[in-house]
Amino acid sequence: MLKGRVFNFGDNISTDHIVPGRLAHLRSNLPELAKHVLEDADPSFATRVKKGDFIVAGNNFGLGSSREHAPLVIKMAGISAILVKSAARIFFRNAINLGLPMLVCDTDKICDGDKLEVDLDQGIINDLTNGNQLPFKKIPKAMLAILEEGGLMPYIKKHGEFNL
């Protein structure tokens, strides 16, 4: 069971909002890069986020670049899952590859600051603040196999190849 507070973002949060190209020189210094997570969408996010919290957003979250640093710094910030109305393809695959759950659901009903409980096995999000219960879309089977091993590298270490 995942438990935490909501940081709400809108539609079309791009990889440039999350880790802009101007910080490319910090990509080999991940702890430093992580201090800037989502800086161009919410400059105070990095200092306010706590372990276990959720990012909630609208459509097309993570559009843009293939930079895996984007989900990586979000994971490093302690975010336990990203809840979106829809996800950009490369970001979605990268998040799962890093063992970071990305769940598709109707995020309109979730507000900034809400406390959530997410049951990955049951496919249910409990909004403890307003009492709503929301289902999320099933993670595709192939990606679930990777997520359940904690990400792509643990998956490959264990299986040696793709058995999807």
Add this chain to the structure above:
Amino acid sequence: MGKTLAEKILSQKSQIGVCAGDIVIANIDLAFVQDTTGPLMVREFEVAGFKSLAYKERTILFLDHAAPSPNSQLSNDHILLRNFAHKKGSRLSEVGEGVCHQIVAESLAKPGDIIIGADSHTVTAGGLGAFATGMGSSDVAVTFALGKTWLRVPESIKVMVDGKLPIGVYAKDIILHLIGLIGADGATYQSLEFGGSTFDTMSVPGRLTIANMAIEAGAKVGLFAADEVTRSYLVDQKRGNDYIPLEPDSDASYIKTIKIDASRIEPTVAKPHTVDNTALATDLKGTKIQQVFIGTCTNGRLEDMAIVASILRGRKKHIDTRLIIAPASMEVLLQSIAFGYIKTFIEVGAIILPPGCAACLGLHQGVLGNGEACLSTANRNFKGRMGNPDAFIYLASPATAAATAITGEITDPREFL
């Protein structure tokens, strides 16, 4: 049931008949990283305990995003990548050789290939009929080591473009028009497959421009059939043997067909801060532009340089507008010199940058100041993209960019044609 281009390529490569929704484990013809995604690939490669590359000759590291490097950190990333290439025996494309996607198109991609790159604009090679898609550093690290990856066969959207493009309207205007129509997530996860009479005469560079921006509608791939135009491009690149014909079956199944009348498209501009925020160039007249940037994997090819030179020749850039031009590869630069384009650019008052990604992603070579506006021939105008979240980026064709450089405000290029 017939097959789309995506289904056809993935069926051929996985040696089983697949259709949309299936998962395939496919051998990869080419896998690459560039200098901003490569260091994380090296880290993941080592964390996984991989020792060697599955196919050295199919593995490339490109140094193009920070080229030449603007600071010590990125220089050290270059050292890391050079050392990896030397130790593992992969290919390496050095600083100054050009943008990865342009080099892949010029020298490497073949119709029917599967290409994986740790760069979202890997889709560019779809202009040659290659199933080319962007992935993250971990995925590419695994492909480097195993020679394969897993792919879900995408559903396809057919985009039929028919008719003759008006003078002053180009491939870039078609793709901006399409993205304006369907939105920045209008093709998420799907294959955008282009057909129609407009493309019968469109050269491969134009097709590459369109495929390049398939990702800006969220697509997994942007695919063109491989036809006589493709063959003639490959022959010109001295690799005619790489050609195979490729087309979708006539009874292939698409989730949607979008029809566009090319003769009605006008010079189009994407306004800040999303690519689907489009308008006509003529309606943006009066929008002051402090920097015009021409180049990138979208529009840094010889054909683009030719259009720009034809508009700029004998004129002067506007005094309040910087004009920055970066040919996408060494080959484009050499040919631009041979044809006299570079001389024209310099006489007009342009700054010529070395082949590479240049100002596109805000690392160096044309970072914008607070409140400044740039009109760029690149593919992305996200907030902060060119190094400053307080700046504004407009995207347009090379012709619109050249016309804008002369007047200092967004200008329909037909005023100069």
